[in-house]
Amino acid sequence: MKHGQEEKKLKILIYPALLLALITVAAMAISIGAVPFTLREIGAVFLELSGLPCGVSIEPVKKDILLQLRMPRVVLAGAVGAALATSGAAFQGLFRNPMADSYVIGVSSGAALGAVAAMLVGLPAAWGGVGAVPLFAFAGGAATLILVYQMARVGNEVPVMPLLLAGIAVSAFLSALVSLLTYFADDRLHQVVFWIMGGLGGATWTKVKIMVPYALLGFGTVYFYHRELNAMLFGEETAHHLGIDIEKVKKILLAGSSLMVAAAVSTSGIIGFVGLVVPHFIRLLIGPDHRHLLPTSALLGAVLLIATDTLGRTIIAPRELPVGIITALLGAPLFIYLLRRRKKLRYFDRTE
Amino acid sequence: MSIQLTVHDLTLQYESHPILDRLQFEISRGQRVALLGANGAGKTTLLRCISKALKPTAGAILLEKRDLESLSPRELAQTMAVVPQETRTDFDFTVEETVLMGRLPYLKRFTPEGDDEKSIARRAMAMTGVSHLAKRSIATLSGGEKQRVIIARALCQEPQILLLDEPTANLDLGYQHSLLELITGLNREKGITIIAAIHDLNLAARFFDRMLLLSSGRVLAAGTAEEVIAPGPIKTAYGVDALIYRHPLAGCLQVSVRNNTDDTKTKQPPIHLIGGGEEALPVMEYLRRQGYPLSIGPVTPEDSSYRFAAFYNLPVIEVPPFSPVSDRAHRAHLELIKKAALTVVPPIPFGIGNLRNLEAVETALEQGSPVAILSHALDQVWDFTGGEAGQILERLKSKGAQLLGDRSQITALLERK
Numbered sequence: 001m002k003h004g005q006e007e008k009k010l011k012i013l014i015y016p017a018l019l020l021a022l023i024t025v026a027a028m029a030i031s032i033g034a035v036p037f038t039l040r041e042i043g044a045v046f047l048e049l050s051g052l053p054c055g056v057s058i059e060p061v062k063k064d065i066l067l068q069l070r071m072p073r074v075v076l077a078g079a080v081g082a083a084l085a086t087s088g089a090a091f092q093g094l095f096r097n098p099m100a101d102s103y104v105i106g107v108s109s110g111a112a113l114g115a116v117a118a119m120l121v122g123l124p125a126a127w128g129g130v131g132a133v134p135l136f137a138f139a140g141g142a143a144t145l146i147l148v149y150q151m152a153r154v155g156n157e158v159p160v161m162p163l164l165l166a167g168i169a170v171s172a173f174l175s176a177l178v179s180l181l182t183y184f185a186d187d188r189l190h191q192v193v194f195w196i197m198g199g200l201g202g203a204t205w206t207k208v209k210i211m212v213p214y215a216l217l218g219f220g221t222v223y224f225y226h227r228e229l230n231a232m233l234f235g236e237e238t239a240h241h242l243g244i245d246i247e248k249v250k251k252i253l254l255a256g257s258s259l260m261v262a263a264a265v266s267t268s269g270i271i272g273f274v275g276l277v278v279p280h281f282i283r284l285l286i287g288p289d290h291r292h293l294l295p296t297s298a299l300l301g302a303v304l305l306i307a308t309d310t311l312g313r314t315i316i317a318p319r320e321l322p323v324g325i326i327t328a329l330l331g332a333p334l335f336i337y338l339l340r341r342r343k344k345l346r347y348f349d350r351t352e
Numbered sequence: 353m354s355i356q357l358t359v360h361d362l363t364l365q366y367e368s369h370p371i372l373d374r375l376q377f378e379i380s381r382g383q384r385v386a387l388l389g390a391n392g393a394g395k396t397t398l399l400r401c402i403s404k405a406l407k408p409t410a411g412a413i414l415l416e417k418r419d420l421e422s423l424s425p426r427e428l429a430q431t432m433a434v435v436p437q438e439t440r441t442d443f444d445f446t447v448e449e450t451v452l453m454g455r456l457p458y459l460k461r462f463t464p465e466g467d468d469e470k471s472i473a474r475r476a477m478a479m480t481g482v483s484h485l486a487k488r489s490i491a492t493l494s495g496g497e498k499q500r501v502i503i504a505r506a507l508c509q510e511p512q513i514l515l516l517d518e519p520t521a522n523l524d525l526g527y528q529h530s531l532l533e534l535i536t537g538l539n540r541e542k543g544i545t546i547i548a549a550i551h552d553l554n555l556a557a558r559f560f561d562r563m564l565l566l567s568s569g570r571v572l573a574a575g576t577a578e579e580v581i582a583p584g585p586i587k588t589a590y591g592v593d594a595l596i597y598r599h600p601l602a603g604c605l606q607v608s609v610r611n612n613t614d615d616t617k618t619k620q621p622p623i624h625l626i627g628g629g630e631e632a633l634p635v636m637e638y639l640r641r642q643g644y645p646l647s648i649g650p651v652t653p654e655d656s657s658y659r660f661a662a663f664y665n666l667p668v669i670e671v672p673p674f675s676p677v678s679d680r681a682h683r684a685h686l687e688l689i690k691k692a693a694l695t696v697v698p699p700i701p702f703g704i705g706n707l708r709n710l711e712a713v714e715t716a717l718e719q720g721s722p723v724a725i726l727s728h729a730l731d732q733v734w735d736f737t738g739g740e741a742g743q744i745l746e747r748l749k750s751k752g753a754q755l756l757g758d759r760s761q762i763t764a765l766l767e768r769k
Contacts (some may be wrong), residue, residue, distance in 0.1 A: 227461075
């Protein structure tokens, strides 16, 4: 009884808490760097932007750094973190498998292959009006997902082990293909390698404009079906008995999640563990209800990636550590810690 | 009663092997139908076809004359709810959240569950007796509690038909009965048609009013318990020899599988028992369990001792009711006593009809056959012969019959010999 009420309180408190964390982390990320900003300066730039007069005058160079370098980077980091975390939550719910995330299932590798192929072919950035790299990343991710899903499928069930094994196998194969392409990358080698490591360097408003609509569309699609995701935790057949058109919903959810992954991977390369750790952590706090799990995972994912990206940007300054390395360094031990506390894990501890 | 569900020529093949083979039956509104059949007979497959979780290879299922194929999952979920055999609940939804999911087929997207929905859920929880668990995590519940929660969720769908797959399979005795009573209540109070696959024929006979016996994907028998629970169909469906009888208390049909062990293949010495009356049963049951080959004295076919002998395929002398033991039966009785290493007189009532059995014991005792009398046969006044039976028992005692206080002493007596 007490347990339930505590959870309810947490559900109400978690939104303002995460929003506060997001604002704090974002403000810190903007202010920290080779050119530091005080909160007053940040405030002044924003006031000026909104057309209000302010007492403080800021050099145009500093203003440019803030608006054209730091801001897009923070927004992009937030969007990528949110997309990765939400897609992880959706994959885990969809597959009823705690190990599922875009990284383990191979969608990331597929998206990477698509993106690298697009880079090497040298398709123009605005190909088809949406950008060739994200488009190819999406196609690669979606194709991989369908492939892994079909490989693991036994009748109507997608059992855990075959899914993971198929994901690992396909992921390894695609990674090899990415390496192969990289080998022949020649003058584009640097671009490709740095992209694969996963980083948000070179974030621009253009990238934000390309990435965010995809991510939002993906998130909207997944959130649209949050009730179905809840019911699907009870198994596909139960969800069917509750009036859900399983095959249709599953495809839509896979497409929505892949869209988010593709959007994230195409702009920032491969960033692991955000999609794995964040939803698990949220489930520990507020339970498995996707109505809250999806938005709070998005918020925490954004907070986490903005924070780790800022760390990567500043820890060995003036050089930059790709954020993918940091999330893996932090995420893997954290995930192991969560696994050790398995009894408290919000679902899938039936092996106990 | 109007026809609610029509199954027409339903066939389902799996890798060209028919699981369901041209099934044909109808179910009327408000019936309680038990789907019976051995493992692999197609019960679960049939339920999954009816709930549209499986697509049949051929044939059709009509719900109120509408083809199931033409119904959307949402429409179907508003008419039919399913309680699966086992529900995976390895995550922390509360009972209330789980039950509320039963409203999914009615909810518009993004419209939050309103007070109407919540009060329907509350009523469903009250009806299945899980209100006090509302805030608990479903992962922490026992199997019986969980089944009730899943039934509450099914009720939340306000269905006209409730499908249950082995609802009692994982439940203990108490939960089995309370669950079936709950389902019967829902059927009577709300008129919900119940279709349940069930393994336990005795529970089926007691709680359901129509049976459908499947065998190799076909309907072997359908109708009332009397029509379906019969030795023939049960032999075909389950491959066992069944004995059908009325439950002595509940009055419904019951099934027991005939004993197939060969009681003659034992190293223990044979024992003959004077049967007749309920009091002989515990003694016979005990001795058989100890591995003694038994023969049973002259009894009428209605007697529990006779049924015992028939069940275990033991030698028994049958006599017509309400009449004295004939000469022929008397001679046969003497034969059995002579073959036995010991003759046991259990604490049974004696009247004019079976007095001759005691006389046979006396004759045999005089000729050297060992006899044991369970002592409370003497203490109790079960003598309906005006004292004659008591006198014979006294004479048996004086002529060397062993007087035993308890059935367990029979073993010791035989070991001493």
